[in-house]
Amino acid sequence: MTEAVADPARRTWIAITCGAGAVGGVAVAVPFVSTLTPSERAKAAGAPVQVDISGVKPGEKVVVEWRGKPVWIIRRTPEQVASLGKTEAQVADPKSDRKQYPTPEYAKNQHRSIKPEVFVGVGICSHLGCSPSDKFQTGAQPSLPDDWSGGFLCPCHGSTFDMAGRVFKNKPAPDNLEVPPHMYLSDTLLLIGEDKKA
Numbered sequence: 302m303t304e305a306v307a308d309p310a311r312r313t314w315i316a317i318t319c320g321a322g323a324v325g326g327v328a329v330a331v332p333f334v335s336t337l338t339p340s341e342r343a344k345a346a347g348a349p350v351q352v353d354i355s356g357v358k359p360g361e362k363v364v365v366e367w368r369g370k371p372v373w374i375i376r377r378t379p380e381q382v383a384s385l386g387k388t389e390a391q392v393a394d395p396k397s398d399r400k401q402y403p404t405p406e407y408a409k410n411q412h413r414s415i416k417p418e419v420f421v422g423v424g425i426c427s428h429l430g431c432s433p434s435d436k437f438q439t440g441a442q443p444s445l446p447d448d449w450s451g452g453f454l455c456p457c458h459g460s461t462f463d464m465a466g467r468v469f470k471n472k473p474a475p476d477n478l479e480v481p482p483h484m485y486l487s488d489t490l491l492l493i494g495e496d497k498k499a
Contacts, residue, residue: 349494367493371424381464384450392467402479413465422466427476431457
């Protein structure tokens with residue numbers, strides 16, 4: 302008889318303990334699960350970036366950050382655009398067919414851009430992730446060929462790229478510089494990270 306009386310009391314305490322444990326478990330789980338959703342800062346880091354290029358003069362480069370990467374925006378001079386025809390036979394992937402960094406269709410051309418005079422590229426070498434240096438000046442220079450027509454030199458292992466970010470043949474870099482998705486919102490406003498209207 303005593304066991305029968307104790308049994309309902311025991312069940313009550315077990316139910317209360319289980320309920321308290323469940324509440325405690327939810328209280329711990331909610332903050333933990335909320336840490337798995339991206340923070341506002343993380344969302345902003347992956348968001349498209351608007352850039353006003355109206356102040357970029359021919360021969361100048363500006364750098365913006367998108368998804369933690371440096372993105373170069375270069376307004377090429379007419380001479381720099383013309384040089385791309387001269388380097389066509391010297392680059393490893395003139396049509397941007399390699400797939401390591403898929404090139405958007407609108408940039409699968411000689412100048413690798415929507416507008417011939419404006420190049421948008423990620424400034425990270427496809428070899429080991431170094432950042433190539435600007436070598437816009439033409440002619441013979443240290444670590445460059447005598448007939449250099451302008452472009453970029455990766456100082457780490459000597460990979461060279463033309464003014465469209467195309468890697469020259471027989472260099473350590475396996476691929477051209479990446480062209481990120483981008484589009485023009487107006488003649489002077491560029492959106493990097495989205496290309497729905499391109």
